Amino acid sequence: MNDRAAPILSVIVPTYREAANVPVLFERLKAVLADLAWEMIVVDDDSPDGTADIAFGLAARDPRLRCIRRVKRLGLAGAVIEGILSSSAEFVAVIDGDLQHDEAILPAMAAALTAGAADLAIGVRVDKQAGERGLSPTRQKLSDAGAWFFKRVSGLSVSDPMSGFFMIRRAIVGEIAPRLSSDGFKILADILLCAPPGLRIVETPYVFRKRRAGESKLSPLVAMDFLGLIVHHASAGILPIRFVLFAAVGGLGLVVHLSILKALIAAAALPSFSADQLVATIAAMTSNFLLNNEVTYREYRYRGWSILSGLLLFALVCSVGVVVNIDIASWLFDFDHIWWVAGFAGALVGVVWNYAVSTSFVWRGRRSG
Numbered sequence: 001m002n003d004r005a006a007p008i009l010s011v012i013v014p015t016y017r018e019a020a021n022v023p024v025l026f027e028r029l030k031a032v033l034a035d036l037a038w039e040m041i042v043v044d045d046d047s048p049d050g051t052a053d054i055a056f057g058l059a060a061r062d063p064r065l066r067c068i069r070r071v072k073r074l075g076l077a078g079a080v081i082e083g084i085l086s087s088s089a090e091f092v093a094v095i096d097g098d099l100q101h102d103e104a105i106l107p108a109m110a111a112a113l114t115a116g117a118a119d120l121a122i123g124v125r126v127d128k129q130a131g132e133r134g135l136s137p138t139r140q141k142l143s144d145a146g147a148w149f150f151k152r153v154s155g156l157s158v159s160d161p162m163s164g165f166f167m168i169r170r171a172i173v174g175e176i177a178p179r180l181s182s183d184g185f186k187i188l189a190d191i192l193l194c195a196p197p198g199l200r201i202v203e204t205p206y207v208f209r210k211r212r213a214g215e216s217k218l219s220p221l222v223a224m225d226f227l228g229l230i231v232h233h234a235s236a237g238i239l240p241i242r243f244v245l246f247a248a249v250g251g252l253g254l255v256v257h258l259s260i261l262k263a264l265i266a267a268a269a270l271p272s273f274s275a276d277q278l279v280a281t282i283a284a285m286t287s288n289f290l291l292n293n294e295v296t297y298r299e300y301r302y303r304g305w306s307i308l309s310g311l312l313l314f315a316l317v318c319s320v321g322v323v324v325n326i327d328i329a330s331w332l333f334d335f336d337h338i339w340w341v342a343g344f345a346g347a348l349v350g351v352v353w354n355y356a357v358s359t360s361f362v363w364r365g366r367r368s369g
Helices: 024-030 051-061 075-086 103-114 137-154 168-181 189-196 222-234 241-267 273-294 306-318 317-337 338-360
Strands: 008-014 039-044 063-069 091-094 118-126 166-169 201-207
Touching: 008 024, 008 075, 008 103, 024 039, 024 051, 024 103, 024 118, 024 201, 039 051, 051 063, 075 091, 075 168, 075 189, 091 168, 091 222, 091 317, 103 118, 103 166, 103 201, 137 189, 137 222, 166 168, 168 189, 189 222, 241 317, 241 338, 273 306, 273 338, 306 317, 306 338, 317 338
Parallel strands: 008 039, 008 091, 039 063, 118 201
Antiparallel strands: 091 166, 118 166
16 A cells, blocks of 8 residues: 555545544445545544544545545535645545445546546436435425526536536646635536636436435525525626625515515504514514525524524624614605615615624634534
8 A cells, every 4th residue: 555656536525524424435435446546535624523533543544545624614615625726636526425426436437537538527416216316306406497597607508517526637626726716515516617618528427315324514595505606706706605695695684674564564563663663673683694594604503502692692793783774764764754765775784784793793703513
């Protein structure tokens, strides 16, 4: 093992809470990549279950495994980018650590790249066996919708741009790395949007497996992350993905706010417009916190009973925005009695304030438990 050839392929495995899966994946890679010079690079976001310790233990016995433990640096896209940039191999593959991707297709992907037939090989999820269905019907529909939308926005005919399983020439990622976003999950879509023209792509189908251990990091809400990535590129990178997500959540909160405000005014259940505005503001603030906790700041999200403390902190730091919100809305309503204009103006001020304090105080320095 000491005289082993330098790897031609680095398999990047971003992990969080995958202690039980890393040894299994490593053994599977040994079997399917026996004819290649390869290495596995685990990039762990400081998992509390000891994923990095497991990986370091394996690496001490087998130099084909390396581990990067990231401290206070979170997120799948960032982990993938860091892992790729740590490699000196000609080719890099990205595969999830949850065992849902079929590592058996890696040799076929490598063959396409080494033969010069492609620059990028994408593992395309298919559903041939109902008993092994890894994608729920909802996630399948979201994946199909994402592929349809991506094709029309980018002009690229890619069956599964939301796939997290692919292989690419490392030099390509090295060239575009400064333009890639470290936020979010959809690193393949980001690479496709940043890659130079003429990128040769092959697609390799595989059956997406059920998760066997650990917990899923994804939910249907991740579709918002995909849309955020598209807007990020449409703005030439001016708008960060996290800001786009926060703005989208704020838009949904505005709908909640105006809907409740209209209902309260129609019911005339409270003594004044200020009281109506206060109730609508609290409801919108709560929905904004919950959605931002699951979408915008999911790497740092509150769980269990800590959600209540997070909501209370969010309410506390946003209290100034609430006061300004109510004062502006009430003044405008007294001036022209157009409820929706008053409500919109007050809510808009609240959204701007909430973004600033949320980023700086509520989720700052947290990590998901």
